[in-house]
Amino acid sequence: MKKLLLFIIATVSFISAQNNMRRMSADLNCSTCHSCENPTKSNPCLKECLRHEIITVHNSPSDGPENIILNFIKTKNDLFKPVNFSHKVHSEMAEMSGGCTTCHHYNPPGDILSCRECHENDRARKDISKPDLKGAYHQQCLNCHRELELNTECESCHAYNSQVSLKSKADAQKTFKPTGSHKTVTRPAVLTYKSSYQKGSVVTFHHKDHIDLFGLNCTQCHTSQNCGDCHTAKSLKEAKPVAVNKNSDHALCKDCHDVKGNSCNKCHAENVKPGFEHKRSTGFDVSRFHGDLRCTQCHTKGFKGLDPNCFSCHQGWTPETFRHGKTGLILDEIHVELDCENCHKELNFRIKPDCSDCHDDKSFPEFLPGKKGTIK
Amino acid sequence: MSTISRRSFIKTGIAAGSVMLASPKDARPAEVKTLPPDRRGVLVDTTVCIGCRRCEWACKNAHSLPAGDITDYDDESVFANKRRPDDKALTIVNRYEKIGDERFPTNVKIQCMHCEQPACLSACIVGAFKKDDTGAVVWDTDKCIGCRYCMVACPFQIPAFEYEKALDPKIMKCDFCIDRQKNGELPACVEICPAEALTFGKRSELITLAHRKIELFPERYYNKVYGEAEVGGTSWLYLASREFMELGFLKLGTNPAPGVSESIQHGIFAYFVPPIAFYALLGGVMWLNKNRNRGEE
Ligand code: SF4
Ligand code: SF4
Numbered sequence: 037m038k039k040l041l042l043f044i045i046a047t048v049s050f051i052s053a054q055n056n057m058r059r060m061s062a063d064l065n066c067s068t069c070h071s072c073e074n075p076t077k078s079n080p081c082l083k084e085c086l087r088h089e090i091i092t093v094h095n096s097p098s099d100g101p102e103n104i105i106l107n108f109i110k111t112k113n114d115l116f117k118p119v120n121f122s123h124k125v126h127s128e129m130a131e132m133s134g135g136c137t138t139c140h141h142y143n144p145p146g147d148i149l150s151c152r153e154c155h156e157n158d159r160a161r162k163d164i165s166k167p168d169l170k171g172a173y174h175q176q177c178l179n180c181h182r183e184l185e186l187n188t189e190c191e192s193c194h195a196y197n198s199q200v201s202l203k204s205k206a207d208a209q210k211t212f213k214p215t216g217s218h219k220t221v222t223r224p225a226v227l228t229y230k231s232s233y234q235k236g237s238v239v240t241f242h243h244k245d246h247i248d249l250f251g252l253n254c255t256q257c258h259t260s261q262n263c264g265d266c267h268t269a270k271s272l273k274e275a276k277p278v279a280v281n282k283n284s285d286h287a288l289c290k291d292c293h294d295v296k297g298n299s300c301n302k303c304h305a306e307n308v309k310p311g312f313e314h315k316r317s318t319g320f321d322v323s324r325f326h327g328d329l330r331c332t333q334c335h336t337k338g339f340k341g342l343d344p345n346c347f348s349c350h351q352g353w354t355p356e357t358f359r360h361g362k363t364g365l366i367l368d369e370i371h372v373e374l375d376c377e378n379c380h381k382e383l384n385f386r387i388k389p390d391c392s393d394c395h396d397d398k399s400f401p402e403f404l405p406g407k408k409g410t411i412k
Numbered sequence: 413m414s415t416i417s418r419r420s421f422i423k424t425g426i427a428a429g430s431v432m433l434a435s436p437k438d439a440r441p442a443e444v445k446t447l448p449p450d451r452r453g454v455l456v457d458t459t460v461c462i463g464c465r466r467c468e469w470a471c472k473n474a475h476s477l478p479a480g481d482i483t484d485y486d487d488e489s490v491f492a493n494k495r496r497p498d499d500k501a502l503t504i505v506n507r508y509e510k511i512g513d514e515r516f517p518t519n520v521k522i523q524c525m526h527c528e529q530p531a532c533l534s535a536c537i538v539g540a541f542k543k544d545d546t547g548a549v550v551w552d553t554d555k556c557i558g559c560r561y562c563m564v565a566c567p568f569q570i571p572a573f574e575y576e577k578a579l580d581p582k583i584m585k586c587d588f589c590i591d592r593q594k595n596g597e598l599p600a601c602v603e604i605c606p607a608e609a610l611t612f613g614k615r616s617e618l619i620t621l622a623h624r625k626i627e628l629f630p631e632r633y634y635n636k637v638y639g640e641a642e643v644g645g646t647s648w649l650y651l652a653s654r655e656f657m658e659l660g661f662l663k664l665g666t667n668p669a670p671g672v673s674e675s676i677q678h679g680i681f682a683y684f685v686p687p688i689a690f691y692a693l694l695g696g697v698m699w700l701n702k703n704r705n706r707g708e709e
């Protein structure tokens with residue numbers, strides 16, 4: 037019941053808090069979570085948690101706690117003290133691979149679920165379909181720690197309880213407590229690649245633009261990075277550059293770019309190509325009024341090109357709702373009453389207004405139908 | 413103290429002998445006991461096991477065997493050799509390196525498989541073995557005469573013999589922690605395993621779980637649940653990331669081993685015309701010996 041409730045809350049907050057969601061796997065539909073056609077409140081027929089298929093929401097490392105003391109599992113004679121888990125450092129590391137999902141594999145919209153929300157704290161339990169809490173912790177931690185550290189020594193995370201008699205291990209009381217933050221990964225602005233394509237062997241990749249302009253997340257390209265890709269167990273401080281698998285079948289680019297047909301020269305050239313600039317590439321200057329927008333706010337259905345007519349997007353504009361001052365001209369009392377097309381012929385706002393319909397002796401821009409200035 | 417009288421031993425011996433006399437050629441497995449549907453088992457996921465050997469330590473403690481300090485078990489040098497369970501360690505963990513990636517070796521815990529139709533049980537001439545309703549294959553030390561037929565019969569070479577004990581040596585093997593189970597506790601190894609590489613539950617549910625894991629993570633698992641069908645099925649089941657034969661598992665058929673073991677016995681007895689005579693001689697001498705040792709204690 038608790039899980040159902042959580043799920044319903046999660047679903048509601050999903051609908052209302054769409055802006056919180058910066059990343060979400062593409063095809064989310066009813067059957068992602070429900071196994072039957074008509075789920076009801078009493079029979080939601082929720083699917084078992086599927087690590088790889090489940091919906092997932094991105095949160096930033098700073099949204100989570102700094103440290104968590106994992107003292108939820110207590111038994112009569114605990115060999116070890118609770119683990120002091122540095123959550124923030126780990127989530128920063130996870131940013132470079134699968135994000136929150138690396139550990140929070142069941143991560144529906146809403147508050148992130150902690151491990152113990154699903155994994156029972158009881159080994160002798162009825163539902164054995166998922167590991168118990170202790171097993172889940174160890175499986176999760178050790179997967180990466182085995183990969184990176186090449187050891188599974190208990191003391192790398194745990195301190196022994198003092199009442200446990202230890203005849204050896206002088207350093208058994210030492211606990212590993214990573215502090216601070218992961219160093220910010222420096223992002224290159226432009227990268228160039230050599231390809232074997234004869235008509236254009238240079239591929240210029242505007243890395244910064246893909247992040248800042250096109251709004252991609254690191255993990256959308258760096259899909260399976262983990263600590264071991266950059267660091268070795270011997271020298272955690274030194275790191276080799278993050279690599280991407282840039283093999284020749286355009287694996288990385290083809291999710292967004294058309295790599296078939298005649299589009300080779302979009303990326304391949306003889307020399308380094310300049311970055312994307314909207315006016316130069318499309319003729320539509322976005323710098324004046326549309327500079328703050330993300331590409332997908334206008335290009336909602338892919339990059340097919342849009343009708344440059346303002347009304348194709350701004351269907352709600354009327355003389356009453358349009359604040360003319362935004363254009364740099366505050367209309368005077370007379371002109372503010374007029375219909376748009378009285379001045380802007382055929383509603384083409386890119387052509388200079390025509391005053392001659394009403395005025396014999398006036399023309400734009402010598403005479404202004406108001407005063408210069410902007411309404412904020 | 414012996415709970416079996418000389419007369420009841422002879423009776424069992426005669427019964428066993430006469431079965432074999434009656435049908436020396438078409439040896440049939442002993443009558444298959446109907447097992448309760450909720451009998452237990454353990455699913456050993458060797459892809460999860462980290463080789464910490466805490467299970468070895470816990471098992472010894474639970475069976476009053478010298479266990480030593482828990483930190484002794486951090487010593488990975490034992491993995492240099494492949495070990496077998498014995499009378500001093502009812503379970504052990506072996507390590508199989510992964511060629512090309514030393515970070516993820518496969519660790520395999522070994523103990524009695526608790527066969528559904530145990531060969532040890534069929535082989536035992538005094539009927540000391542029993543398949544308990546929990547799924548555990550257990551034996552009665554007092555009945556055991558130390559003939560070691562179970563050791564020969566077991567397809568997994570599990571039962572061990574206390575060779576070093578001069579007085580009253582016993583057969584030893586994993587008993588699925590039957591005493592703990594009867595007390596509502598988990599087997600000691602299952603309880604301690606940090607990674608829950610050992611999942612305890614109903615055998616039927618474990619099989620479903622194992623197949624579901626394979627289905628969900630086909631790249632992680634080799635598509636087989638070892639013990640599901642081997643020798644007629646075992647209570648302990650295994651998942652692995654690679655071919656089981658590479659991990660020290662034996663390639664066994666799906667026929668229950670008892671048939672096999674009985675034919676071994678019959679093979680032995682083909683040269684001894686009345687098998688009962690051999691039994692009487694061998695078994696009787698052993699039993700008398702055992703009793704004499706008792707008397708001297
Ligand atoms: S593994 Fe061997 S000892 Fe264990 S039940 Fe099967 S036959 Fe008996
Ligand atoms: S079930 Fe009990 S006896 Fe068997 S290996 Fe585990 S701890 Fe040892």
Ligand code: SF4
Binds near residue numbers: 461465466505
């Ligand atoms: S305690 Fe668990 S993880 Fe450790 S060696 Fe035994 S089975 Fe493997």
